Amino acid sequence: MACTLLRRLACLALLALAGCTHSDFxxxxxxxxxxxxxxxxxAPLAAYATRVTAGHGSDSGLRLISDSNDALLARIALANRAVHSLDLQYYMFHSDATGGLLAQRLLAAADRGVRVRLLLDDLHVAGKDKLLRVLxxxxxxxxxxxxxxxERNASMWGMGKQFAGDFSRLNRRMHNKAMIADGAMAVVGGRNIGDEYFDASEGVNFRDLDVLTVGPVVAQIGQMFDRYWNSEQSYPIGAFHHDTPGPEKLEELRKDMDAHARQFSQGSYAHSLVARVGDLAHEVPGTEWAWGPTTYLADDPDKSNPQADSAGLNMAPQIRAWMDGAQHRLTLISPYFVPGPKGVAYLQGMRERGVAVDVLTNSLASTDAGNVYVAYASYRVALLKSGVQLFELKPDAGRGRHGSHFFGSSSGGNSLHAKAIVVDEEHAFVGSMNLDPRSVHLNTEDGVIVDSHALAQALLAIFADATKPNHAYQVLLDDKDRVYWQGKEPGQPMVRYDTAPQTSWWRRFKVNAGGLLPIESLL
Known part of the structure; x- marks a missing residue:
């Protein structure tokens, strides 16, 4: 009786919150x-694409971008070289140092006549869109x-009351990440736009992966961008404001951006960029690309509509069918890894067929989502018993003398953000999709699948480096099926940890307490 009354009171409270919301639309x-x-x-990019793809038929070319500096340079290079169009689709686009620099290059492109279309998920824009409105x-x-x-109110009250009144819709976000230049070259992968994605943050930096693409797959990316751009879920930013910034505001912004770019160029981060040969859109020969049949996958934009029939809207079944073909080895890289009972059964089935399964995810010390980590932890024992190999990235993993560029050169902490899958050392996926319920059922995602030994090997080399004992903890079971961690520092012996390494008891207590909430389907 008391529980029923409390539920009814909670419903009334939510309705009251929803009633306080007004619309700016x-x-x-x-x-x-x-x-x-x-x-x-x-057009320069189109002419280069024609030259580099000659002789490759229907195959597309991909270049893996594991270095965070190169990831920024690739986007700037595409913006600088475009002469007709730039189409960008992102979950987050920060107004920090690197985000401001890319925005300045987009404005410069528009000034020379390039059409720029920018599609952003609204979760991190609502109430913070002043500069975007000027652009x-x-x-x-x-x-x-x-x-x-x-309602354009970024406060906790403003966002909270809208979630209370329209949760099923607002809980579904556009997590896609793509940039297309002149319909000739495109970048797809896991990175948003912001300092922490380009190794420019003084705090934690995300370790991520993108691919630069050329060839037939670029047209597929462009077609899906158009579907999102023209979908019922996409609205002009001006539709939420009754005042329109005048041309003087744009001129002020242009001057501010130019000043920001000059200041940025004088910093040590910019100097390190200049010192690197990092213009990934430079006209390198075709031998420096990985070639193979490539498919761009993306959820249908209607996936964000809770009232829509979900059949055929989700790309996850295509990923599943592709993974089904594994005969020898399945390698998974996912920062947020919550397989659920069905995922555990699927990976157990892989092991029973003799397929080796290796997983790299975040440790509790490196993750930015403790609730996701504790949900993943509940499936570790079952996975380990079936023979799945689990590795958790250390927060202080750094690039070794002969290691990959994946770890960057900053002195800050690390958090895994890359999403990649390799099947049988011959086939690869790179994109925005995490292996968790949110990516599968709620958010929209995208990515590319390619049949390319070269790209698969490049990803496996990064996995091998990232899972070394000095970069990651291996998760193991003792003879009583208790989880423990194993890792080491360079030149030091292997160390066993019986609690999550590099975490305090308070951190462990908080995430375990949060794990009591029945929210796994939302993670």
């Missing part, structure tokens, strides 16, 4: 459809928001 605001522009063959005032820039909050 202007239903009369025009929403004009647009598509990828045809690009003349003599949107440029005649060659259009910004749209995906699955927007109707």
């Amino acid at each position: 202007r239903p009369d605001y025009p929403r004009v459809a647009s598509t990828v522009l045809p690009v003349p063959a003599d 949107d005032g440029h005649r060659n820039i259009e910004i749209r928001l995906f699955n927007p909050f109707l």
